[in-house]
Amino acid sequence: MHFGGATFSVNEGEFVVILGPSGAGKSTILNLLGGMDKPSSGEIIVGGEDISKYTDNQLTNYRAENIGFIFQFYNILPTLTVLENVQIVNDIVKKPKDAREVLKEVGLLKHESKFPNQLSGGEQQRVSIARAIAKDPILLLCDEPTGALDSKTGVEVLKLLKKQCDANEGANTVIIVTHNSLIAEIADRVIRVKNGKVESNEINKSPKKIEEVEW
Amino acid sequence: MARNLIKVKSGAWLDEFYAKENNLKVGDSIKFKYDTLELEEEIAGIINVPDHLYDVKDASELLPNRQKYGFVYVSSNEIPEKYIKEMVMKKAGITDENIFELAFPNFEYEKYIPYNYLMVDVKENVDVNKVKDEIEPLDSCLAIIDIEDTPSYSMYQGEIDEGKGYVGIFSGLFIFIAMLSVVTTMTRVIKRQRVQIGVLKALGFSNFKISLHYIGYGFFVSFVASICGMLLGRYFLGEVFINMEMKYFEVPNGKAILNLGCYAVAVLTVVLTSLITYFTCRKELKRSPAETLRLELPKVKKGSLNITTKGIFKKMSFASKWNFRDVVRNKIRTFTAIVGTAGSCMLVVCALGMLDSMNYFIKLQFEELYNFDYKLSLKEDITNEEIAELENIYGTNTSKTLGIEIKDENGERKSNNAFVYDAGNMVRFQNDKAQFIDISNDSGIYVTYKFAELNGYKLGDKVKWHIYGDNKYYETEIVGFNKDPQNQNMTMTKAFYNSLGLEYIPDTIYTSYDLSGSESIQNVETVQDITTLKNSITEMLSMMKTMIVIIIVVAALLGVIIIYNMGVLSYSEKQYQFSTLKVLGFSDKKIKRIFTMQNNWITILSIILGLPVGNFLTDWLFKVCIDDEYDFGVHINLITFVISAVGTFVISYLTSKLLARKIKNIDMVSSLKSNE
Incomplete structure (x- = not known):
């Protein structure tokens, strides 16, 4: 994806939604922000540091320490139990959250010994959220997190994401990439992209509560 | 008949191998001595005789020295009457010619020409033992020897039997391991082609057409490989082995040939490979096009891994748990990898173990049992x-x-x-x-x-x-x-x-x-030096070494192919999980360690199995293949086990290290995308 002058900024602690149709470049933005991809030109400043200049090793550390990822298809490891899927971050993060505590937060503690294939889609996505927040990341990047879920489960997932954003005295930033414009209604900031360009970057002056949105 | 035929000819018929080594041709003249009789004859012909198939001077030689020792056939009319007369006089204790004339009036010397062998051919329906009973009491009979007990016959037959034993065991083992590598290679090839298969299916190609394409691939590759194998077997390996054998035997025009078995094995290889290809791609064709087009994800049967969440498994590290469950899930793949690696390790133990056992035999015979110089x-x-x-x-x-x-x-x-x-x-x-x-x-x-x-x-x-x-x-x-x-x-x-x-x-x-300086001793026929005795056996071993090197190289090669294929299969299945780990922030080094861990386990287990089985196989080979005259036990040195174990591990480790290099190049974005 080529971005011609796609400049935008996001403040710490914001719940951001990036909106756009398929092929607009939403996921590319997420990949660049998450240090999964490198831009051919330009800068990506996160917390005052230009991560576009990072080496592969620096990017690995950046992902480990700062970023939490949530994917549409969960990407949890099928041969690890729920608890192990969360505990996995203990291997890479210096101060991880207690895995059981996090599972309690997402309401999955009673399923801790189950394998992913024994869970529903929503439960699997909650495992993925638990794994992401166990790292206690400053930036949570979510790629169509509700895309594979029914609306009721989707709401549950969004609540968890919002909760994560409000935690840590509101210092955590959550960026959601989606084509579902309804989600934009609950966001602090909405960025619209089209054809690899940022069309608008607006602050939502009166974000709705999740319950207020008609899903 | 034979006696008359030879009698009418003059000159000598010389051993072909001796003639060749000494550059002698028909028409040349040679001098030789029989007892006290010295003869100088013209070479009338160059011959090969089955009785001299294995022709050594005496027990001190194992390998014929064709330059120094050969045989010659001479017509009886080349033996002068004087020599026979003197022989008869000596035997009869007569020293005076006149007395001899009286004792042997009308002396026909030809009747007294000594013959020391008489060949008896017993008809099929006659009891050999009865014939022996009849011949035995004759004064002129010293011994009756069955043709099977003559050195030429027994040595040659011994080699044939030994060869048959090796052929059965080694060919069987190699074909088995080779087929394992075919199975794994074809599975790997088909897996790599799954997207193409998905596209073809989506385009509307029938399963039959697609499988025909892949069977054709398996057939063509194995067909060409079989022809190459036959040619290499005939002109390279076959020549090497037959030349080794021919150093012992005087076989005119001894060369390797391809017998019916070789063609049968070649056809079998092609058929098996084609079948394996068919079954491998059939598995892939059974899936829906959409599933085939997606990146392969590990499937976990519900509840199948529950046992691994309890007891000691709880204490395992994340990497160990993950690999352990992968092994549990991929039982066939793990089993194939273990069989292939253990098989290679076993072949190395066996090859080196044979050498050790032979060295032990030399030490036992020439240092322990023989205590003389x-x-x-x-x-x-x-x-x-x-x-x-x-x-x-x-x-x-x-x-x-x-x-x-x-x-x-x-x-x-x-x-x-x-x-x-x-x-x-x-x-x-x-x-x-x-x-x-x-x-x-x-x-x-x-x-x-x-x-x-x-x-x-x-x-x-x-x-x-x-x-x-x-x-x-x-x-x-x-x-x-x-x-x-x-x-x-x-x-x-x-x-x-x-x-x-x-x-x-x-x-x-x-x-x-100390007899090192003396050439001959009166009344002593031969003086054998223990070092010379030992050397002749050691020389035989040097030929064995060539065979051992070949076995080890082929075993290692097949082992590498199997380990590589299994590694690729295991890697392609985990690629998606690795990219997830990468996204989470796992360093390449950590992921590589997780990936190589499983292979290391499999290799260690294979070594634990391969070492004793190799020991057992060597022992069995010595029991089955070696001639009844020999009694070799297996004596494998500890260092051989160490070399086999370390060698297997190093090869396997390097192969998985090589594969692990792919992890660095995992593109997180496209790996995760292809799952959508």
């Missing part, structure tokens, strides 16, 4: 006084070897030899626990363990035998056993031999007297 074989007509003279100089450690025939309860006869022992500490004996034993019981015979096993003898049993040239049978009791690696026979003390009413005239003296 020189062996003097005495002339046949030596007198007691002359023996005493030699004993004065070289010591009184002597022995006598008798050609004997053993007759069992059913009247079956078998040629063998008996060793009459009076050699003190110069020749030693061991039991089957490699402990030295004394051969000191003067009331019976000792037999080797293998001899007893082959004939079903137990301690206290009686053995009936007679010495060739003497029709008197003896029944002697077995009073003990000894282990002999290269001669399965009976041994008795001089005292017991004398007690049978036989006079002990030694035919061999063993000595540690």
Whole structure:
């Protein structure tokens, strides 16, 4: 994806939604922000540091320490139990959250010994959220997190994401990439992209509560 | 007939191999000596004779020295009458010509030309033993030897039998491991093609058409490979092996040929490979196009891994748990990897183990059992006084070897030899626990363990035998056993031999007297130096080494192919999970460690299995393939096990390291995308 002058900024602690149709470049933005991809030109400043200049090793550390990822298809490891899927971050993060505590937060503690294939889609996505927040990341990047879920489960997932954003005295930033414009209604900031360009970057002056949105 | 044919020709017929080595041709003249008769003959022809297929000077040589030793056939009319007359006079004790004329009026010398062999062909429906019973009492008969017991026949047949044994075992093993590598390679190839298969299916190609394409691939590759294999087998490996064999035998135009079995194996390889390809792609074709187009994800059966969440598994690290469950989920893949790696390790143990065992045999024979420096074989007509003279100089450690025939309860006869022992500490004996034993019981015979096993003898049993040239049978009791690696026979003390009413005239003296400078000793036929004896066996081993190198190289190669294929399969299945780990922030180094861990486990387990099985296989090979004359046990040095284990591990480790390099290049974005 080529971005011609796609400049935008996001403040710490914001719940951001990036909106756009398929092929607009939403996921590319997420990949660049998450240090999964490198831009051919330009800068990506996160917390005052230009991560576009990072080496592969620096990017690995950046992902480990700062970023939490949530994917549409969960990407949890099928041969690890729920608890192990969360505990996995203990291997890479210096101060991880207690895995059981996090599972309690997402309401999955009673399923801790189950394998992913024994869970529903929503439960699997909650495992993925638990794994992401166990790292206690400053930036949570979510790629169509509700895309594979029914609306009721989707709401549950969004609540968890919002909760994560409000935690840590509101210092955590959550960026959601989606084509579902309804989600934009609950966001602090909405960025619209089209054809690899940022069309608008607006602050939502009166974000709705999740319950207020008609899903 | 033969006698008349030869008689009409003059000149000599010379051994082809000797002629070649010495650059002699028809028409050249050669000088040779028989007893006291010196002859100079023109070479009338160059010949090969089956009786001289295996042609060595004496027991001191194992490998024929064709430059120094050969055979020649001469017409009887080349032997002068004078020589025959003198021979007859000497035998009759006549010194005066006049007396001879009176004793032998009208002397026809041709009738007295000595012949020392008579070939008897027994018709198929006649009992051989009965014929032997008829011939045996004749004064002129010293010994009856079955054709199977003649050196040429037994050596050649021995090699054929040994070869057959090796062919069965090694070909079977190699084909098995090769097929394993075909299975894994084809699975890998098809897996790599899954997107193409998905596209073709989505485009509307029928499963039949797609599978035909892949079967064609398997067929073509294996067809070309089989032809290459046959050509390499015939012109390279076959030549190497046949040339090794031909160093021992005088076979005119000895060369490797491809027999029907080779073609059958080639066809089998092509058929098997095509079938394997078909079954591998059928598995992939059964999936829906959409599923095929997606990145392969590991499937977990519900509840199948539950057991791995309890007990000691809880204490395992994340990497261990993950790999352990991967093994549990991929039982067939793991099993194939273990069989392939263990098989390769086993072949290396076996190849090196054979060498170790042969070296052990040399050490046992020439350092433990033979404790002398020189062996003097005495002339046949030596007198007691002359023996005493030699004993004065070289010591009184002597022995006598008798050609004997053993007759069992059913009247079956078998040629063998008996060793009459009076050699003190110069020749030693061991039991089957490699402990030295004394051969000191003067009331019976000792037999080797293998001899007893082959004939079903137990301690206290009686053995009936007679010495060739003497029709008197003896029944002697077995009073003990000894282990002999290269001669399965009976041994008795001089005292017991004398007690049978036989006079002990030694035919061999063993000595540690330094004979390095002396060329010949009076009344001694040959002087054998223990180093020379040892060298001739060591030379035989150097040929074995070539075979061992080939086995090891092929085993390692097949092992690498299997490990590589299994690694690729395992990697492609985990690629998506690795990219997830990468996204989470796992470093490449950590992911590589997780990936190589499983392979290391499999390799260690394979080594644990491969080492003892290799040991067992070597032992079995020695029991099955080696001629009955030999009794080799398996003696594998610890270092061989270490080399095999370390070698297998290093090769496997390097292969998985090589594969792990792919992790660095995982594109997180596209890997995760392809799952959508």
